[in-house]
Every structure is written in structure tokens, then in C-alpha cells.
Amino acid sequence: MTFRRVRGTRIFMHGVEVTSSAAVAALVVSCWGKEPYPAELTQGPSDPYGWSHEIVEGNTSLDVSQRLGRATSMIAGHSVRDIVTNPSVRVRGDDKSCVSCHAWATMVTRTEFCNRYVPVFLALPTSAGKPSDPASAKPQLLKDLLDEWRARGCPD
Ligand code: HEC
Numbered sequence: 001m002t003f004r005r006v007r008g009t010r011i012f013m014h015g016v017e018v019t020s021s022a023a024v025a026a027l028v029v030s031c032w033g034k035e036p037y038p039a040e041l042t043q044g045p046s047d048p049y050g051w052s053h054e055i056v057e058g059n060t061s062l063d064v065s066q067r068l069g070r071a072t073s074m075i076a077g078h079s080v081r082d083i084v085t086n087p088s089v090r091v092r093g094d095d096k097s098c099v100s101c102h103a104w105a106t107m108v109t110r111t112e113f114c115n116r117y118v119p120v121f122l123a124l125p126t127s128a129g130k131p132s133d134p135a136s137a138k139p140q141l142l143k144d145l146l147d148e149w150r151a152r153g154c155p156d
Helices: 021-033 080-085 110-123 140-151
Strands: 011-013 016-018
Touching: 080 110, 080 140, 110 140
Parallel strands: none
Antiparallel strands: 011 016
């Protein structure tokens, strides 16, 4: 790269005034060498959700900000772990947490939930939000979500 300074013109790169070709080269190399922004600024709503990373509107095409039936919680704003293991997170239409019916839910790990429980969950009946639903019925939205998560390899 050649650098020609036109008399009276000041050149800035990333807020630093450059006065020689060497300075330009140094700046270019320093920008190539590192992440342009700190990691916390590059982690945003499009980050994949997972066991401990929150589900938000930006990282799934599912309608996660609707509330099912009488649910206290919507799915958005929670991680998969929250939904499964936290008694105060209640996303089901009957406003019951997973742990209120399943003792295993409190202690379950990411891999155990992924490999042992998600496939069974997906195979259970789907709830229609009616009193006639079988006790084991699961909401379609949660099935879609867990299906999507599992298809991506159940990331954290
Ligand atoms: C109102 C009670 C109730 C709630 C709340 C509930 N389930 Fe279930 N679930 C059942 C019943 C009933 C079955 C059928 C098997 C059984 O009798 O344990 C079942 C079965 C399952 C199974 C198959 C493995 C097993 O334990 O039999 C999984 C996995 C499961 N539920 C996951 C969940 C998750 C995740 C949540 C929270 C989003 C949840 N359940 C909330 C009642 C419930």
C-alpha cells in the first residue's frame, strides 16, 4: 500500500491520525489481528439459544413471546434450563412448572435432557389447551422449540 500525503490534508483511521505509510500498515495489521469489538458487544439477540443461553425473539423464528393459556411466563427471556428446572418459570397453559410434575427435572443435566428426555417429549401427545387433553400432553410450541434445539445438537 502506498501512502501519499496531500499537503494540508489530515488522514484518520479509527480515530488515529496517520502520517506515513508505515502508520497505515501498522493500523491495518492491528485491526486484522484482533476482534474489532469486545465479545460482549458482538453477542446479541441473534446468538443461538440453548441450555443456558436465553431464547429471545431474535434467535428463533418461533413465536416465543406469546403466553400459552394461563401461563405466567412466556418462553422468550428464558433458557431451556430455566424452563425445565426452575419452578418459578411456568410456560405451560396450565401454569405448572416442569418440576411440579417431574422430580427428575430439578437435577437434569443438559446432555441427559437432550438425549434421554427430549425424544420422549417430542413423541408425547400434543395439548390442545382443553380439559380433555391427556395428562402427558405437551404444548406444540415447546415441542417445536426442543426439536429445533436438538437438531442443532443441544448447544449450551
Ligand atoms: C401437570 C403435570 C405435568 C407437567 C407440569 C409437565 N409434565 Fe411432563 N409428563 C406428565 C405426564 C403425566 C407424563 C407421562 C408420563 C408420566 O406419567 O410420568 C409426562 C411425561 C413427560 C416426559 C417423558 C418422560 C417421563 O418423565 O415420563 C418428559 C420428557 C416430560 N414429561 C417433560 C416435561 C417438561 C419439559 C415439562 C415442562 C415444560 C413437563 N413435562 C411438564 C405430566 C406433566
